[in-house]
Amino acid sequence: MSASESRRPRFAWYGDDFTGATDTLATWAERGYRALLFLRVPTPEQLATAGPLDAIGIAGATRSMAPDAAAIELDAAGRFFAAQGVELMHYKCCSTFDSAPHVGSIGAAVQTLRRHFANPFVPIVGGQPNLGRYCLFGTLFAAAGTGGRVHRIDRHPTMSVHPVTPMGEADLRRHLAAQGLARIGLIDYRGYEACSVGAELDACLAQQPDAILLDVSCGADLPVIGRLIRKQMRAGPMLAVGPSSVAQALASDLGAVSAGRPAPARRDGPVLALVGSLSPVTRAQVEAASNYRRIDIGPARLIDDAEYVDTVRRDALQLLDVDNVMLVTERPSDAPQQAERAARATAKLLRAIMADAAVSRLVIAGGDTSSHAIATLDVWGLSYLAPLVPGAPLCRVHSDDARLDGLELVLKGGQMGGVDFFQRAKG
Numbered sequence: 001m002s003a004s005e006s007r008r009p010r011f012a013w014y015g016d017d018f019t020g021a022t023d024t025l026a027t028w029a030e031r032g033y034r035a036l037l038f039l040r041v042p043t044p045e046q047l048a049t050a051g052p053l054d055a056i057g058i059a060g061a062t063r064s065m066a067p068d069a070a071a072i073e074l075d076a077a078g079r080f081f082a083a084q085g086v087e088l089m090h091y092k093c094c095s096t097f098d099s100a101p102h103v104g105s106i107g108a109a110v111q112t113l114r115r116h117f118a119n120p121f122v123p124i125v126g127g128q129p130n131l132g133r134y135c136l137f138g139t140l141f142a143a144a145g146t147g148g149r150v151h152r153i154d155r156h157p158t159m160s161v162h163p164v165t166p167m168g169e170a171d172l173r174r175h176l177a178a179q180g181l182a183r184i185g186l187i188d189y190r191g192y193e194a195c196s197v198g199a200e201l202d203a204c205l206a207q208q209p210d211a212i213l214l215d216v217s218c219g220a221d222l223p224v225i226g227r228l229i230r231k232q233m234r235a236g237p238m239l240a241v242g243p244s245s246v247a248q249a250l251a252s253d254l255g256a257v258s259a260g261r262p263a264p265a266r267r268d269g270p271v272l273a274l275v276g277s278l279s280p281v282t283r284a285q286v287e288a289a290s291n292y293r294r295i296d297i298g299p300a301r302l303i304d305d306a307e308y309v310d311t312v313r314r315d316a317l318q319l320l321d322v323d324n325v326m327l328v329t330e331r332p333s334d335a336p337q338q339a340e341r342a343a344r345a346t347a348k349l350l351r352a353i354m355a356d357a358a359v360s361r362l363v364i365a366g367g368d369t370s371s372h373a374i375a376t377l378d379v380w381g382l383s384y385l386a387p388l389v390p391g392a393p394l395c396r397v398h399s400d401d402a403r404l405d406g407l408e409l410v411l412k413g414g415q416m417g418g419v420d421f422f423q424r425a426k427g
Contacts, residue, residue, distance in 0.1 A: 014089070015092045016060060017059075020092055034052060060371075097167070135189075146416070274327045281417075293323045309352070312349060391417075
């Protein structure tokens with residue numbers, strides 16, 4: 001069945017943060033599928049406004065949640081997607097798999113969502129080559145920035161020292177076992193060229209594992225993985241885990257063709273950029289940016305000083321009258337709780353600015369920053385407009401607020417884009 005013939009969504013995804021969720025949105029839309037990303041479980045009215053969809057997503061923030069809180073949100077999402085009759089539910093995690101037993105637990109997410117998708121095959125797709133992510137013999141490797149040197153994830157200059165979920169284990173089976181997935185099978189990349197890969201999968205399934213990890217060494221592995229997944233979907237609705245390569249694999253196997261749409265001309269008005277990411281990649285992009293008026297922000301003062309927040313808001317609005325503006329947060333204290341409070345305070349600042357600003361495009365850098373910031377705005381959905389950089393597409397905002405509806409939006413993870421990212425993002 002082609003995308004245009006489908007009368008209901010066949011595919012669904014839940015993003016554990018907003019930046020990654022937009023990458024999956026782009027993956028489906030660029031291949032000609034009708035896709036829309038909701039910011040929460042949609043209302044019947046919002047579903048009606050969206051129209052027929054082939055792929056339907058929800059952007060969440062479980063990457064920064066404790067397991068009990070994440071389970072409540074994911075149970076509601078899983079129940080909604082199951083009621084839609086989707087054939088594959090994709091738990092979209094970060095391509096670096098940064099997570100921990102106490103926060104952002106992928107294992108806890110799988111245990112919750114499997115209640116709604118009982119297919120015995122739970123594939124975990126372990127890499128995304130277009131973002132420089134590779135999984136070999138179950139071991140994860142990632143590039144440091146676009147085109148950067150590739151590191152084993154536990155030696156990655158950023159992910160190994162992540163302020164909340166540092167990656168201290170590169171073997172994804174061991175990493176996820178600590179999160180409750182004790183029995184994970186493995187199909188390594190050498191099997192993809194062999195005619196026996198189907199038999200290997202059958203042998204893995206016979207052991208009744210919690211999940212099966214699938215290596216990804218290069219882009220050519222993805223159609224093979226897509227065929228394996230699609231064949232097993234005949235056994236019933238399936239849960240799959242991984243970055244946007246899950247959608248890439250399925251679309252490759254289904255023979256989807258790129259829609260190839262050009263970037264639209266930017267609407268009139270200034271660009272507002274909010275930078276909460278502490279990644280060295282993003283910080284280098286900030287230093288290279290020009291044609292923005294920069295305002296540096298102290299996160300601790302955002303948390304505790306209402307007068308300071310109002311001063312920053314007024315300064316930003318004044319500068320937006322004449323130019324593009326970039327708000328850049330300084331590093332908070334090393335405590336994860338302080339980082340979380342800073343992200344929430346930064347999100348409230350953005351809401352206060354957007355209440356009075358007339359901007360044409362909003363650019364937000366940082367996974368947790370993006371999730372908190374967009375959640376504070378009166379936005380219910382995002383659709384795909386055009387490519388910008390891999391992992392950070394240009395999107396369109398859907399809102400019942402006429403001031404926000406149609407706003408152009410880019411959400412960027414810390415590792416995404418080249419040094420000229422902010423120059424490209426301003427259009």
